[in-house]
Amino acid sequence: MLVSLKNISQYVSLEGLTPEAIADKLTFSGVEVEEVKYLARGTHLVIGEVVSCEPHPNGDYLHVLNVYLGKKYGTSQIVCGAPNARVGLKVIVARVGAILPQMEIKKGIIRGVESNGMCCSLLELGVDAKYLSEYQKAGIEELPHDALVGEENVLGYLGLDDVVLNIKVLANRPDLLSVFNIAREIGAIYNREVKLPEVPPKVDFNTRLVVSSTTDKCPQFASKEIRNIVIKPSPKWLSSSLMAMGIRSINNIVDIGNYVMVMTGQPLHMYDADKLARAELTAQDDYEGDFIALDEKTYKINLGDIVICCNNKPMCLGGVMGSLECAVDEKTKNIYIEAASFDSATIRHTSNRLGLASESSMRFIKGTNHFQAEFVLNYAANLINELCEAKENSQIVSYSSEIYEDRIVACSIAKINKRLGTNFSKDQIKEVLERLNFVLTFKNDNEFSALVPIYRLDVTSDADLSEEVIRLLGFENVESILPRLDTKVGMLSERQKRIKNLRTLLLSKGLDECVTYSLTSKKKMNEFNLLKNEEHYFIINPLTDEREVFRTHILSSLLEVASYNVARQNKNLALFEISQMISKSSRNEHLAIVLVGQKLSQAQLKKEDYDFYHVKGLVEAIFASLGIEPSRYRFDRLIDNNQELHPGKAAAIFFQNKLVGKCGELHPSAIEKYDLGKTSAAVLEMNIELLLEARVSEIKMSPISRFPSVSRDLAFVLKQEIASNDVIRVVKKSGGALVTNCEVFDIYQGEGIAEGKKSMAITVTYLKDGGTLTEKEVSDLEDKIKFELTRQFKAEIRTS
Numbered sequence: 001m002l003v004s005l006k007n008i009s010q011y012v013s014l015e016g017l018t019p020e021a022i023a024d025k026l027t028f029s030g031v032e033v034e035e036v037k038y039l040a041r042g043t044h045l046v047i048g049e050v051v052s053c054e055p056h057p058n059g060d061y062l063h064v065l066n067v068y069l070g071k072k073y074g075t076s077q078i079v080c081g082a083p084n085a086r087v088g089l090k091v092i093v094a095r096v097g098a099i100l101p102q103m104e105i106k107k108g109i110i111r112g113v114e115s116n117g118m119c120c121s122l123l124e125l126g127v128d129a130k131y132l133s134e135y136q137k138a139g140i141e142e143l144p145h146d147a148l149v150g151e152e153n154v155l156g157y158l159g160l161d162d163v164v165l166n167i168k169v170l171a172n173r174p175d176l177l178s179v180f181n182i183a184r185e186i187g188a189i190y191n192r193e194v195k196l197p198e199v200p201p202k203v204d205f206n207t208r209l210v211v212s213s214t215t216d217k218c219p220q221f222a223s224k225e226i227r228n229i230v231i232k233p234s235p236k237w238l239s240s241s242l243m244a245m246g247i248r249s250i251n252n253i254v255d256i257g258n259y260v261m262v263m264t265g266q267p268l269h270m271y272d273a274d275k276l277a278r279a280e281l282t283a284q285d286d287y288e289g290d291f292i293a294l295d296e297k298t299y300k301i302n303l304g305d306i307v308i309c310c311n312n313k314p315m316c317l318g319g320v321m322g323s324l325e326c327a328v329d330e331k332t333k334n335i336y337i338e339a340a341s342f343d344s345a346t347i348r349h350t351s352n353r354l355g356l357a358s359e360s361s362m363r364f365i366k367g368t369n370h371f372q373a374e375f376v377l378n379y380a381a382n383l384i385n386e387l388c389e390a391k392e393n394s395q396i397v398s399y400s401s402e403i404y405e406d407r408i409v410a411c412s413i414a415k416i417n418k419r420l421g422t423n424f425s426k427d428q429i430k431e432v433l434e435r436l437n438f439v440l441t442f443k444n445d446n447e448f449s450a451l452v453p454i455y456r457l458d459v460t461s462d463a464d465l466s467e468e469v470i471r472l473l474g475f476e477n478v479e480s481i482l483p484r485l486d487t488k489v490g491m492l493s494e495r496q497k498r499i500k501n502l503r504t505l506l507l508s509k510g511l512d513e514c515v516t517y518s519l520t521s522k523k524k525m526n527e528f529n530l531l532k533n534e535e536h537y538f539i540i541n542p543l544t545d546e547r548e549v550f551r552t553h554i555l556s557s558l559l560e561v562a563s564y565n566v567a568r569q570n571k572n573l574a575l576f577e578i579s580q581m582i583s584k585s586s587r588n589e590h591l592a593i594v595l596v597g598q599k600l601s602q603a604q605l606k607k608e609d610y611d612f613y614h615v616k617g618l619v620e621a622i623f624a625s626l627g628i629e630p631s632r633y634r635f636d637r638l639i640d641n642n643q644e645l646h647p648g649k650a651a652a653i654f655f656q657n658k659l660v661g662k663c664g665e666l667h668p669s670a671i672e673k674y675d676l677g678k679t680s681a682a683v684l685e686m687n688i689e690l691l692l693e694a695r696v697s698e699i700k701m702s703p704i705s706r707f708p709s710v711s712r713d714l715a716f717v718l719k720q721e722i723a724s725n726d727v728i729r730v731v732k733k734s735g736g737a738l739v740t741n742c743e744v745f746d747i748y749q750g751e752g753i754a755e756g757k758k759s760m761a762i763t764v765t766y767l768k769d770g771g772t773l774t775e776k777e778v779s780d781l782e783d784k785i786k787f788e789l790t791r792q793f794k795a796e797i798r799t800s
Contacts, residue, residue: 070150
């Protein structure tokens with residue numbers, strides 16, 4: 001925000017203070033000044049009058065001027081190249097020795113003619129080009145006919161003797177978007193009296209205007225009618241003030257609205273009262289349709305946008321821009337002035353969506369004082385009466401759904417000093433807070449309550465009071481003491497260790513780790529959700545529709561990464577991601593794996609298509625790395641009905657009889673959907689929360705048995721749908737501790753085997769730690785296993 005020190009000086013004395021000193025004090029008190037800029041600069045300036053203008057004898061575009069500079073300096077000859085130089089023109093003259101922003105003026109000879117000074121344009125004095133017309137930029141500045149020749153305070157005469165502070169207003173200090181409040185801030189810093197204008201209300205008639213609001217997004221709405229205004233250019237002081245604060249002058253009524261906004265922090269909007277169908281203004285958020293704004297462009301208003309309507313027709317897009325239909329122009333005679341408060345989030349959303357950012361919308365977004373409308377309207381009306389020759393003012397009509405309640409913060413001297421690490425006295429703290437317009441009431445010498453000024457929206461707790469104290473008394477009062485810290489050995493928690501070990505394991509297996517967005521779109525939030533459906537969290541004001549929902553699974557994001565890589569000819573991929581999934585009912589750590597294309601070994605000498613068994617092997621390795629015994633988890637055959645996993649080539653993973661994940665090869669339609677080409681792909685998604693919290697026994701050493709093991713093969717016919725895993729489980733259970741291993745080495749379906757059945761061959765290994773197994777012991781175990789296979793699966797034992 002640009003702040004004019006000339007404006008500030010009207011309300012607080014700046015005597016004895018340099019602009020640079022003020023900027024430093026503000027910055028060190030938490031109000032960051034980014035730049036100190038002079039509106040215009042120049043020494044040895046004087047107003048002169050051109051008394052003769054002759055063509056230069058050696059230059060087609062040059063003139064030789066004789067300029068009268070008053071009694072003190074007489075007449076000077078100046079060579080000038082401006083096209084508008086002429087006799088009788090009042091001009092700004094930089095005498096010999098003058099120092100301007102870009103040059104120093106010296107006596108010289110220009111093409112054989114002596115020149116003693118320079119006639120100046122405002123550009124040469126450092127005025128920003130955006131405030132000047134093309135005519136002004138093309139030549140020297142033309143002063144009014146009544147300009148006093150010989151006047152040396154040229155910048156003061158032009159209203160350019162001002163210094164501007166460029167203040168970076170942070171989100172927690174919206175009150176500083178007001179010149180009045182910056183004057184209060186400077187007054188508090190230097191302990192100087194601040195005198196803000198007091199404007200008595202002027203009421204000449206009762207308006208018929210009715211204002212209301214049908215939305216809680218506009219809790220306060222006030223207006224005032226003023227009749228018989230005259231639209232004309234603004235006086236010099238007003239246009240100069242606005243120029244200093246970065247606003248170009250338009251006309252008196254527009255300039256007053258901008259000036260009041262900058263001074264008070266409250267944006268105003270003015271309606272041509274004669275252009276409204278009825279004397280009513282209503283704030284609402286249920287309008288939907290087109291809106292022609294002041295810039296003559298048509299915008300689409302959506303449900304939820306705040307509009308000010310007359311007869312259910314939008315006359316203003318609240319806090320953003322007015323309607324062309326009721327715009328104030330040079331023919332306007334009667335106006336309604338609006339001072340309202342709007343919901344910050346709604347204004348930000350509307351402004352961003354339509355690309356309409358302005359000084360007004362910026363103030364509403366950061367936050368405005370909802371209880372200053374009466375003062376602001378009377379202040380604006382007083383300026384309109386003075387500058388627009390208005391004589392008739394109505395009463396203020398208002399709507400408010402808010403009741404102001406004093407904000408009182410309880411605190412104590414001891415609490416402030418403990419928080420800050422200082423030793424400020426009661427008197428020091430009391431003086432500082434009262435300089436900042438807090439009203440203090442002490443219960444005793446320590447405890448007090450502070451009544452917060454109505455304009456300080458940021459002060460809500462005792463921590464804020466501590467901040468106010470230290471920023472004014474200075475951080476140099478904080479003692480520099482090294483903190484006492486206990487030395488501790490840093491280490492990872494058991495959970496962190498397990499996650500780290502998982503990452504290390506998968507990286508050692510040749511997989512690459514990915515990090516994808518935690519936010520997704522409504523369209524994609526349920527894609528490839530292989531585990532349970534949970535209610536999602538939605539972002540209230542998302543930056544984009546593609547990032548508006550917290551995901552509850554990883555796999556769809558990882559498949560998009562795979563698709564992106566395959567499209568760029570990177571066709572052999574092994575990717576994984578470990579990330580926390582958040583829903584309204586849970587917060588769990590998930591692991592996802594995507595294998596696409598081929599597994600390469602020995603460079604590219606050995607190639608193997610990724611399939612179900614690759615991802616199953618990774619799952620088994622994960623359980624093993626965490627010390628979880630195979631008996632505690634299982635794979636169950638999964639038939640996917642969503643055309644995501646391949647039927648018959650997918651499995652559900654159970655740990656302690658709870659579903660923790662699913663894995664398998666991708667369904668052909670899913671491969672096509674993600675543009676993975678004519679390639680194989682296998683995926684996994686696991687909720688590893690139970691694995692991270694699982695209790696596992698320590699690994700114990702057991703000596704290798706010195707007795708020989710015995711292996712026997714069994715072949716049998718059983719139903720096709722019986723899984724080999726179930727067979728192995730029965731074998732191990734039947735054989736007890738003496739069965740150390742069981743593996744399938746053959747499965748056959750075809751000639752000689754009945755339809756719907758399959759032949760399975762297994763190898764069973766027997767071992768006894770305490771001695772050598774006898775033939776009888778092995779035969780008895782084998783008979784028991786055969787019996788159980790026959791009983792549970794109706795298996796037919798093959799003898800040949």
